[in-house]
Amino acid sequence: MTTPQAEPMPPAPVPVPEEKGAAWAPLRHKWFRVLWIAQFASSVGGWLQTVAAQWLMLTLTRAPLPVALVQTALSLPVFLVGLPAGALGDIVDRRRLLIVSQAFTLVAAAGLAVLTFAGLVSPWLLLLFTFLIGTGGALMAPAWIAVQPELVERDEIPHATALNAVSMNLSRAVGPAIGGVIVAVLGAAAAFTFNALSYLSSLIALKRWPRPPEPRPLGAEPIISAMRTGLAYVRYSPPVRAVLVHSAIFLFFSAALWALLPILAAEHLRLSSAGYGLLLSMVGIGAVIGAALLHWARERFGLEGVVMASSIIFGLGMVEISLTPRNLPVDLVVLVFMGVAFIGALSSLSAAAQTALPSWVRARAMAVYLLVFQGTQAVGAAVWGAFAQAYGTPLTLAIAGAGVVVGPFAAAAYHVGMGAHYEREIEPLSIEPRVGPSTDHDSGPVLVVREYKVDPEHADEFENAMRLVRGSRRRFGAQRWNLYHDAHDPTRYVETFTANNWQEHMRQHTERMTQADRMMDELAERYVRGEPRTEHLISAE
Numbered sequence: 001m002t003t004p005q006a007e008p009m010p011p012a013p014v015p016v017p018e019e020k021g022a023a024w025a026p027l028r029h030k031w032f033r034v035l036w037i038a039q040f041a042s043s044v045g046g047w048l049q050t051v052a053a054q055w056l057m058l059t060l061t062r063a064p065l066p067v068a069l070v071q072t073a074l075s076l077p078v079f080l081v082g083l084p085a086g087a088l089g090d091i092v093d094r095r096r097l098l099i100v101s102q103a104f105t106l107v108a109a110a111g112l113a114v115l116t117f118a119g120l121v122s123p124w125l126l127l128l129f130t131f132l133i134g135t136g137g138a139l140m141a142p143a144w145i146a147v148q149p150e151l152v153e154r155d156e157i158p159h160a161t162a163l164n165a166v167s168m169n170l171s172r173a174v175g176p177a178i179g180g181v182i183v184a185v186l187g188a189a190a191a192f193t194f195n196a197l198s199y200l201s202s203l204i205a206l207k208r209w210p211r212p213p214e215p216r217p218l219g220a221e222p223i224i225s226a227m228r229t230g231l232a233y234v235r236y237s238p239p240v241r242a243v244l245v246h247s248a249i250f251l252f253f254s255a256a257l258w259a260l261l262p263i264l265a266a267e268h269l270r271l272s273s274a275g276y277g278l279l280l281s282m283v284g285i286g287a288v289i290g291a292a293l294l295h296w297a298r299e300r301f302g303l304e305g306v307v308m309a310s311s312i313i314f315g316l317g318m319v320e321i322s323l324t325p326r327n328l329p330v331d332l333v334v335l336v337f338m339g340v341a342f343i344g345a346l347s348s349l350s351a352a353a354q355t356a357l358p359s360w361v362r363a364r365a366m367a368v369y370l371l372v373f374q375g376t377q378a379v380g381a382a383v384w385g386a387f388a389q390a391y392g393t394p395l396t397l398a399i400a401g402a403g404v405v406v407g408p409f410a411a412a413a414y415h416v417g418m419g420a421h422y423e424r425e426i427e428p429l430s431i432e433p434r435v436g437p438s439t440d441h442d443s444g445p446v447l448v449v450r451e452y453k454v455d456p457e458h459a460d461e462f463e464n465a466m467r468l469v470r471g472s473r474r475r476f477g478a479q480r481w482n483l484y485h486d487a488h489d490p491t492r493y494v495e496t497f498t499a500n501n502w503q504e505h506m507r508q509h510t511e512r513m514t515q516a517d518r519m520m521d522e523l524a525e526r527y528v529r530g531e532p533r534t535e536h537l538i539s540a541e
Helices: 030-060 064-091 096-119 123-151 154-185 188-208 221-234 238-268 273-323 328-355 359-389 393-410 456-475 502-512 517-525
Strands: 448-452 479-485 493-501 533-538
Touching: 030 064, 030 096, 030 123, 030 154, 030 448, 030 502, 030 517, 064 096, 064 123, 064 221, 064 359, 123 154, 123 502, 154 188, 154 273, 154 393, 221 238, 221 359, 221 393, 221 456, 221 493, 238 273, 238 328, 238 359, 238 393, 238 448, 273 393, 328 359, 359 502, 393 479, 393 493, 448 502, 456 479, 479 533
Parallel strands: none
Antiparallel strands: 448 493, 448 533, 479 493
16 A cells, blocks of 8 residues: 655646736726725724724723733634635635625624714623624624635736735724824724724625626535545645745744734833824835836746745844834834835735635635734734733844744745646636436545556656645545555555545535646556556445
């Protein structure tokens, strides 16, 4: 029996065409432009919500724990519903899911505004409605990311990702400042109202978006099965694993800056809240500059080169700030460069993930990416906060900055961007559903047996090629894969794998198999005499 453990690189990568157009090219597509503006409005509204909720909690109670729990209530839903939301984003119509989640969030935001105007909000009610708003956002996020490649041409996906990152950074820069002014002049209820209106604008844009319905000849996949298959895809996809490893390292160490920047502003630079807003604005300005430079940088250095260079620049910026904690002019300039680097790293990693994912699994795989994104930042902030409390902010920033610099080198075995070669042809093939042995699609488990005849002189090449086939099978949902070698007949190999039921096996062929999977099969079959013989066995239990 041969049980391959590692997946080698494909022997013949396909060249990737150069990116076309300017950094702002995605905005020429009407519906990307409309939804991008709506997303920016919602992001600003989200910051209004956060500032108003924290300030309102301070007026309701001076206890530190409830104030801290406002941010927890907003972020916790990502961990509770992130994976189910990703599965829903792949098994139901994404546009409808976005509309439902936006409507849910709108109702929650409007309800909080009404209660606040009426003076009926208590600390626990505030936390409850904040949690509901966060739940709506968590339901929406994977599907929102998954539809972005549908709005632009494939070679514009990196630019679209960069523009989405610009939107987030700009909202981070202006949202808190606007929220502070609204709360000071009009009160928290007005800020909650503006937040609700921002969701209304997104809802209107989504309702008007003429996205065609997705054909599902086999119906909707059960959500538990969809979650399991999504996790299997992430586990057995080298390009996606590489993105997750690099993202986790970068976000864990870079979290020290976002966690400690308020302390740096207040205690070392002696700035007010307006001064802290200025620091964040410098990062936002850098993000805009970075978006304009990304096209040039990727053409010159490649995606992996941009990730490495961005990590080095961001890490050195953290070290520089730690060495000059009282030099405001220098720190402002450095933060602009760090904004360029931050968007360069994260937008490149996100684009690498999106271009390596077929549409059938994109939302649930991006849900895993979001969990890594949120989780590593949360853990990193706690770790570096505790470290700074014990050893001081400057030393903490210096050590974390060194970690950002070293990270890409430590993860060099995980090649970011290999998905552009490894799974370039990743959209599902159009294959007619197979006729089952009975009308009961729940029959199973199904054992698939494929027999190959291979000349002994080609045995090594065949076994190496089957390692790629193993990864392909496992990515689209096959279980218990094995390759056996006949002890009596050296030319006979038998491949086996299982599916939960006949319908699941049909999904593997009709909804999930891609041109990349077909190419791996053909690579292995080069060394096979005649046609492989395939049998389907259904459990008699």
